Amino acid sequence: MTAPTAQDSSAAYVIRGAQPLGGDPVDLLLRDGRIAGIGSGLEAADAAVVDADGLVALPGLVDLHTHLREPGREDAETVASGTAAAALGGFTAVHAMANTDPVADTAGVVEQVWNLGREAGHCDVHPVGAVTVGLLGERLAELGAMADSAARVRMFSDDGKCVSDAVLMRRALEYVKAFDGVVAQHAQEPRLTEGAQMNEGELSGVLGLTGWPAVAEEAIIARDALLTGHVGSRLHVCHVSTAGSVEIVRWAKQKGWNITAEVTPHHLLLTDELAATYDPIFKVNPPLRTAADVEALRGALADGTIDVVATDHAPHPVEDKECEWAAAAFGMLGLETALSIVQNTMVDPGRLDWAGVADRMSARPARIGRIEGQGRRLAEGEIANLVLYDSTVTRSVDPTESASLSRNTPYAGRELPGRVVATFLRGRPTVLDGKLA
Amino acid sequence: MDRHLLSAADLSRDDAALVLDTAEEMRSVADRPIKKLPTLRGRTVVNLFFEDSTRTRISFEVAAKRLSADTINFTAKGSSLSKGESLKDTALTLQAIGADAVVVRHHDSGAPHRLAHAGWIDGSVVNAGDGTHEHPTQALLDAFTMRRHLGDLKGRRIVIVGDVLHSRVARSNALLLSTLGADVSLVGPPTLLPVGVESWPVEVGYDLDQALAKCDAVMMLRVQKERMNASYFPSAREYARRYGLDARRMALLPEHAVVLHPGPMNRGMEITADVADAARSLIVEQVTNGVAIRMAVLYLLLSGTPLPSPDTDLEGSR
Amino acid sequence: MAAVHPAIGRVVLDERDIARALTRISHEILERNRGASDLVLLGIPTRGVPLAERLAARIREVEGEPVPYGSLDITPYRDDLRLRPARALEHTDIPVDGVEGKVVVLVDDVLFSGRTIRAALDALNDLGRPTAIQLAVLVDRGHRELPIRADFVGKNLPTSVVEHVRLALMEVDGRDEVVIADRTRETEQ
Numbered sequence: 001m002t003a004p005t006a007q008d009s010s011a012a013y014v015i016r017g018a019q020p021l022g023g024d025p026v027d028l029l030l031r032d033g034r035i036a037g038i039g040s041g042l043e044a045a046d047a048a049v050v051d052a053d054g055l056v057a058l059p060g061l062v063d064l065h066t067h068l069r070e071p072g073r074e075d076a077e078t079v080a081s082g083t084a085a086a087a088l089g090g091f092t093a094v095h096a097m098a099n100t101d102p103v104a105d106t107a108g109v110v111e112q113v114w115n116l117g118r119e120a121g122h123c124d125v126h127p128v129g130a131v132t133v134g135l136l137g138e139r140l141a142e143l144g145a146m147a148d149s150a151a152r153v154r155m156f157s158d159d160g161k162c163v164s165d166a167v168l169m170r171r172a173l174e175y176v177k178a179f180d181g182v183v184a185q186h187a188q189e190p191r192l193t194e195g196a197q198m199n200e201g202e203l204s205g206v207l208g209l210t211g212w213p214a215v216a217e218e219a220i221i222a223r224d225a226l227l228t229g230h231v232g233s234r235l236h237v238c239h240v241s242t243a244g245s246v247e248i249v250r251w252a253k254q255k256g257w258n259i260t261a262e263v264t265p266h267h268l269l270l271t272d273e274l275a276a277t278y279d280p281i282f283k284v285n286p287p288l289r290t291a292a293d294v295e296a297l298r299g300a301l302a303d304g305t306i307d308v309v310a311t312d313h314a315p316h317p318v319e320d321k322e323c324e325w326a327a328a329a330f331g332m333l334g335l336e337t338a339l340s341i342v343q344n345t346m347v348d349p350g351r352l353d354w355a356g357v358a359d360r361m362s363a364r365p366a367r368i369g370r371i372e373g374q375g376r377r378l379a380e381g382e383i384a385n386l387v388l389y390d391s392t393v394t395r396s397v398d399p400t401e402s403a404s405l406s407r408n409t410p411y412a413g414r415e416l417p418g419r420v421v422a423t424f425l426r427g428r429p430t431v432l433d434g435k436l437a
Numbered sequence: 438m439d440r441h442l443l444s445a446a447d448l449s450r451d452d453a454a455l456v457l458d459t460a461e462e463m464r465s466v467a468d469r470p471i472k473k474l475p476t477l478r479g480r481t482v483v484n485l486f487f488e489d490s491t492r493t494r495i496s497f498e499v500a501a502k503r504l505s506a507d508t509i510n511f512t513a514k515g516s517s518l519s520k521g522e523s524l525k526d527t528a529l530t531l532q533a534i535g536a537d538a539v540v541v542r543h544h545d546s547g548a549p550h551r552l553a554h555a556g557w558i559d560g561s562v563v564n565a566g567d568g569t570h571e572h573p574t575q576a577l578l579d580a581f582t583m584r585r586h587l588g589d590l591k592g593r594r595i596v597i598v599g600d601v602l603h604s605r606v607a608r609s610n611a612l613l614l615s616t617l618g619a620d621v622s623l624v625g626p627p628t629l630l631p632v633g634v635e636s637w638p639v640e641v642g643y644d645l646d647q648a649l650a651k652c653d654a655v656m657m658l659r660v661q662k663e664r665m666n667a668s669y670f671p672s673a674r675e676y677a678r679r680y681g682l683d684a685r686r687m688a689l690l691p692e693h694a695v696v697l698h699p700g701p702m703n704r705g706m707e708i709t710a711d712v713a714d715a716a717r718s719l720i721v722e723q724v725t726n727g728v729a730i731r732m733a734v735l736y737l738l739l740s741g742t743p744l745p746s747p748d749t750d751l752e753g754s755r
Numbered sequence: 756m757a758a759v760h761p762a763i764g765r766v767v768l769d770e771r772d773i774a775r776a777l778t779r780i781s782h783e784i785l786e787r788n789r790g791a792s793d794l795v796l797l798g799i800p801t802r803g804v805p806l807a808e809r810l811a812a813r814i815r816e817v818e819g820e821p822v823p824y825g826s827l828d829i830t831p832y833r834d835d836l837r838l839r840p841a842r843a844l845e846h847t848d849i850p851v852d853g854v855e856g857k858v859v860v861l862v863d864d865v866l867f868s869g870r871t872i873r874a875a876l877d878a879l880n881d882l883g884r885p886t887a888i889q890l891a892v893l894v895d896r897g898h899r900e901l902p903i904r905a906d907f908v909g910k911n912l913p914t915s916v917v918e919h920v921r922l923a924l925m926e927v928d929g930r931d932e933v934v935i936a937d938r939t940r941e942t943e944q
Contacts, residue, residue, distance in 0.1 A: 200632050201632065202636045204631070204633070205637075208569035279554075324545040324547060324551055326544075458844070459843065462828065465847060475877070736844075742838065742839060
């Protein structure tokens, strides 16, 4: 295929023979950042042709939960490297969590991150604002200033830490109503999880690792759901990990309260048994849980109780993972493998079709994040954020091939289905032929 | 036996019996004018102790020296805050030295496992106590001590009392004793018994008097007073009253029953002085037997051809 | 414990031959040492041990005095430990008066390369300083690899290196006999 300069967003593209949401093959014409036409046998003299025979076309994926680490931990990841990984994973927008150094609790820092995203140009970066100053859980950060800034923050989270003080959480939920914001809670009662290392269960007792009980997550979600209903606000629950949490979210939605929830790819696939290796590549917060929890999460994603898949991409340098478990950092990479894992755990077993994937990984996250130009349908006139994905191949995950600066993927050496072939951000390819454009 | 001794679960019934029988023979070396066997001459055993423990370290050192091995003591200051540079870089240094065995004590559960399986060293790894996980040579010397007084441990009732949640000695003993066919009971306050303990091959109870009346051996675990600050029990007094082994409780024991303690003891907390010093208390003998057991372990790991590497299928599961 | 398969070779010593050999050896020991004072018999496990016990019994019959006997495990002193997985130790039982200043008679079943005896000498060295060390074996089959020789021999049995010489003893195998077998035909235990 011929490809004019990737940075030239006025270039036009004809995508030949793609299957939108897995449907019948069509051609798509992209011009001036939009889908200018859909049909068969589309021709355009000035357009480069992208052969998409056999490829599924999805709207560009939107991640509600990513750690880009910049500012402060550029040894692990930068906005440039993280967004490159995102583009390779099929993402056209990511939400960058606020637990940077300095914390993203002011307009200044969120604008800095937003600018870095624009400069890198691999995907849109929507900074998440901290709920409390310094993530200390003591007083509210200037949520309004962040909302009004160029970054137009709409999602606020102390992720990494829990807003555990009930009054503070109430205030935050109330305050963000003024600008249609949402509070995204990292549900972890701190007193029940002091020194916690892995899921609390039979295995933690045997391995001698301090347990992280499910109730520490579920109790917070229940409380926050009740608060949200009471004050009439919006709540988003980060990385739901237990069957009990699923039940609480389901109950809260039945009550008509404005609750949304996310699940990470690793919680759809991996269980706490992997901790028996004592290899901290499997150490994550919230921890890997049991097979029963994994099954409940898959069912909830299928029926929509869980609204979105969010990666919680958490890069860490080698020395923070190549050590004894208790000394290791929590977190796993996720951007480049997310779609493959969703295919592996949900699509291939027939629990979710590609339309469902588009909903959970693009439409709903964009809606929750209040992002206008993302999560759109693949239709004429719409903004051309899309990803072309080959679901027929299998690849072995090689950490050294990642665009991330870090290597802490738990899937090294594992065979996963599918690969992102191309990603388009407002009509401009960020990824072509599986490589950065 | 496989190349590493990381957990009591690594030992089959035959492996465990072999260690105990070997230790029986090693024990007599202590009574000879020349307390040495030439068997591990030319082998290097490194004591890698991240946690302070003079007694265990010396026990391993004496054991290695009695087998004519060269010993190197490496007491690394590694707090849980200082990162794995300590563990990995230390391991690479040991590999460069050519350590045949690394005896490691660490405050983090799983550290010996990482050392054994991360591919940093070739030698055997012996777990001398990792966090709250395991302490297999302690369990072996406890079983050895009990066997010398009670005979075959099959069917014997052993009661382990105290802070099971934080005790690597309890975990290793529960595993090893049930491998040897004993009936193990764990007794302690519910706060100090781990979630999931029902799945262990043990009985669980909260009443110490009841358990003592029909046991052959009682093992008291060390309980730290500071646990009361995290509300595991209300006060040292209440703990000692409900779960301490004092003279009154000792009198409830069957006549042949023996008392053990892995040490160090909190006299007045889990055990009183008169019990610790009583004739049926084997606490001092446990320490003596530690050298023989560790000689047996080092002998079985290092005297023959290099042992096969255990299956790394856990690593390959991803 | 390896038991000898019956009828896998030819019997070169039967029960009565063995009994006569032991009786003769016990007399030779007494003759050589002018009696049994300061004598200690140490059998090398496995089958050297019941042999030492039998010799001690015969000596006691003749002299009227018990002679101390025991066992000496040489496993930790072997020169071939690293060629095979770790070997189980045998039992060492040194009589209460030790070996210091005694005449120690090592007792073994078959003398072959001499390495076992070399190991026994090293083991004894760590236990004390005997006045003298002598060696009694039931069978000497030649093929020494070290400068070691026996003082008391039940039978000299020239063999080829490919042959196996196996002693069966009542205490261990349920019968007394010495069998020579072709190495390739016998099942290695």
